Amino acid sequence: MAAAADEQASNPILGFLPLVLIFAAMYFLLLRPQRKRQKETANLQKSIAEGDEVVLNSGIYGFVSAVEDEWLWLDIADKVEIRIAKGSVARKVSTNSKPAE
CATH class of the missing domain: 1.20.5 (Single alpha-helices involved in coiled-coils or other helix-helix interfaces)
Known part of the structure; x- marks a missing residue:
């Protein structure tokens, strides 16, 4: 028991x-x-710093031209610059390798 x-x-x-x-x-x-x-x-x-080449979640490649608190300015073509949210960056492609203009 x-x-x-x-x-x-x-x-x-x-x-x-x-x-x-x-x-x-x-x-x-x-x-x-x-x-x-x-x-x-x-x-x-x-x-992320100026000059870095990044890829966005949408697949857009570009070079970072300016960094703000929550935003990045991205050069995606000649005379084409867009403002994006930092959270939309998927990955870095290269660092400070912006081609000479």
Whole structure:
């Protein structure tokens, strides 16, 4: 009878174990990689400087001509300059390699 009482006492703990394992798996498979990507994106946005060649999320390539707090000015063609949000930059293509005009 004592063995049966021990089994019943441990059952509630074993019942929560799968939930704990599911939450741990979700953290390591979903939340940690997402936070890592957010940090990488923030570092990319902070590191953009004039002259960098960048690609936007829309696929537009251009050279950064000016950097403001939340905005970038991008040269995409001769005498064509657009203002974009820093968050729209997907990646840097090169650094300070603007061709001579």
